[in-house]
Each structure stands twice: as C-alpha cells, then as structure tokens.
Amino acid sequence: MTKILLVGCGKMGSAMLVGWLQRGIRAADVVVVDPHAQALPAGITVIGDADLIPKSFAPDITILAVKPQVMAGVLPAYARLAGQTTFLSIAAGKPVAFFRQHLGEAAAIIRAMPNTPAAVQRGITVCFAGGGTDAAGQALAQSLLEAVGEVAWIDDETQMDAVTALSGSGPAYVFLLAEVMAAAGVAAGLPADLADRLARATVAGGGELLRQSADSSAQLRINVTSPGGTTAAALAVLMAESGGMAPLMEQAVAAATRRGKELAG
Missing domain, CATH: 3.40.50.720 (NAD(P)-binding Rossmann-like Domain)
Incomplete structure (x- = not known):
C-alpha cells in the first residue's frame, strides 16, 4: 500500500x-x-x-x-x-x-x-x-x-x-559504439542496413554475455582474441596507448564529471 x-x-x-x-x-x-x-x-x-x-x-x-x-x-x-x-x-x-x-x-x-x-x-x-x-x-x-x-x-x-559520468551517461557511449561500428562496416564495403544490424546485434549480444558471465570484461576480451588473428589486429588499434579507446574514454568520463560539478552550481 x-x-x-x-x-x-x-x-x-x-x-x-x-x-x-x-x-x-x-x-x-x-x-x-x-x-x-x-x-x-x-x-x-x-x-x-x-x-x-x-x-x-x-x-x-x-x-x-x-x-x-x-x-x-x-x-x-x-x-x-x-x-x-x-x-x-x-x-x-x-x-x-x-x-x-x-x-x-x-x-x-x-x-x-x-x-x-x-x-x-x-x-x-x-x-x-x-x-x-x-x-x-x-x-x-x-x-x-x-x-x-x-x-x-x-x-x-x-x-x-x-x-x-560513467553509468548515467554511459549508455550513450555504448550507442555511439554501435553507431561507429556500423559506419566502419559500411566503409569496409557492407550494405548500410546489414552493417547496422550486425553492429546492433553484436553490441547487444556482447552486453548480455558480459552480464551473464562470471569472467571479467578483460577475460572475455582475451577469450575472443586469437593471437595473430583479425581481432588482435583490430585491438592493436583500439588499445593503442595514444589515440586508443582507453585514453579517449578517460577523457570523456572526466569531461562528463566536470560538467556534473558545474550543474551543481
């Protein structure tokens, strides 16, 4: 009641x-x-x-x-x-x-x-x-x-x-990931509708696997990465110390944190 x-x-x-x-x-x-x-x-x-x-x-x-x-x-x-x-x-x-x-x-x-x-x-x-x-x-x-x-x-x-900055704004980061993955698929030669479908399903499926798995996100990444394979080639770019995802995400979360402090005023 x-x-x-x-x-x-x-x-x-x-x-x-x-x-x-x-x-x-x-x-x-x-x-x-x-x-x-x-x-x-x-x-x-x-x-x-x-x-x-x-x-x-x-x-x-x-x-x-x-x-x-x-x-x-x-x-x-x-x-x-x-x-x-x-x-x-x-x-x-x-x-x-x-x-x-x-x-x-x-x-x-x-x-x-x-x-x-x-x-x-x-x-x-x-x-x-x-x-x-x-x-x-x-x-x-x-x-x-x-x-x-x-x-x-x-x-x-x-x-x-x-x-x-992390979880409140975070869904937008995930949606952006799907968006840029689809765009990269088109740039690689895929039809736009198929690239969008593949990106959505991959992000959604990867998220559900992460939710259900007892493994850490790092371990799940390792599990899908064969040495010398296609995933490793992509991750060499995404995990670069300069210009890779880690420094970009750190900057993004820091910017959102600063904005949150400004809104308190």
Whole structure:
C-alpha cells in the first residue's frame, strides 16, 4: 500500500512507473504531477501542479524526476511535505545541500542516478542518502529502484559526479559504439542496413554475455582474441596507448564529471 508521488513523468519517470506497476504497486496508489504527461496506464491520477495533490493523499515517497535545469523552480511547492515523505531525486548534478536549501532542513533526501536501460528493466541506479533519511526510507527507495534494474549505494556524495559520468551517461557511449561500428562496416564495403544490424546485434549480444558471465570484461576480451588473428589486429588499434579507446574514454568520463560539478552550481 505504498503511496508514491511522481513529480515529472518523462522517459525515466515513465520507465520507473511501468516497473512499479509490474511489481504490484497499485495504480490507485500513484499520483503523477506533470502537465505534459501522456498515455499513462489506467488508474493513475495525473495532475498539472502540486496545488492539485488530493488532500487525502499522503505520499510515503516523492520521486523528483524533472530536469535539473528547472528543479529550483519546482521544489518550493513541495516544501510542505518535508518531514512527511522521503524525497528521491534523480536529477543529475544537484547535491543534497541544494534540496535542503529549497525543501528545508527537515527534508529526508536521497539522491539517485539511474540510467536509460531502466526502460527495459536493465538499468543500474546509484544512491546517496542524505542525513535525516531513515532505514525505512532507504529500503523503500531501494525496492522501487530495483523495479528497473540493479541498485548500489555510496557513502561519499562527491563520487556521484563520477557515477553520473560513467553509468548515467554511459549508455550513450555504448550507442555511439554501435553507431561507429556500423559506419566502419559500411566503409569496409557492407550494405548500410546489414552493417547496422550486425553492429546492433553484436553490441547487444556482447552486453548480455558480459552480464551473464562470471569472467571479467578483460577475460572475455582475451577469450575472443586469437593471437595473430583479425581481432588482435583490430585491438592493436583500439588499445593503442595514444589515440586508443582507453585514453579517449578517460577523457570523456572526466569531461562528463566536470560538467556534473558545474550543474551543481
């Protein structure tokens, strides 16, 4: 009978909502605040702003799923719930101190960073519990986030920018890999549709093998690399100390981490 207030129902909010309903949360126990929400499951109460929250509705948890750029303008309307609900934010870059500034010191706040594979229940979310969040609130957040994938917790909030850079932004890196693999296939002489199909299936299949295997990613790479073979020839380029994937990825994650820190301002 958990009562959930979902503020913002874009792609991530919608993915979580579907996961909750599949896990047995009743539609009648969810209120969505989003003036632009469309085609939500039957039974969900949808309202345009916080003033329309039914007076009889007391949320156990309030999920803040709006864009970080508009969060400051959204939060004041929910300050009245501080002390009555656990706030769970999935906004990139916004620290616990930011939410305390707008919701008050009494607010129980959990900061979380999910990623887009949540849409297919294959996401991973990393959480940080701010002071004032009790074990029950953390357990509830864990349960709801597990509906869309794995959950991990950190004790040091400063690590959240690196988490965002690695797993939050990470799906885009994987999609880019499939994109450039397909383009390379076309450059090597394959039809575009076949190159795209091969790249998608290879990235998706490789990811599933990685998920199911007890071997490390390094060992799986070694397993598919015959000495002197075609894979070894390709990896000699991709693993070059200068211009290879490792230094490029390090630079990319560092750039995303810096941007996350900027968003905190």
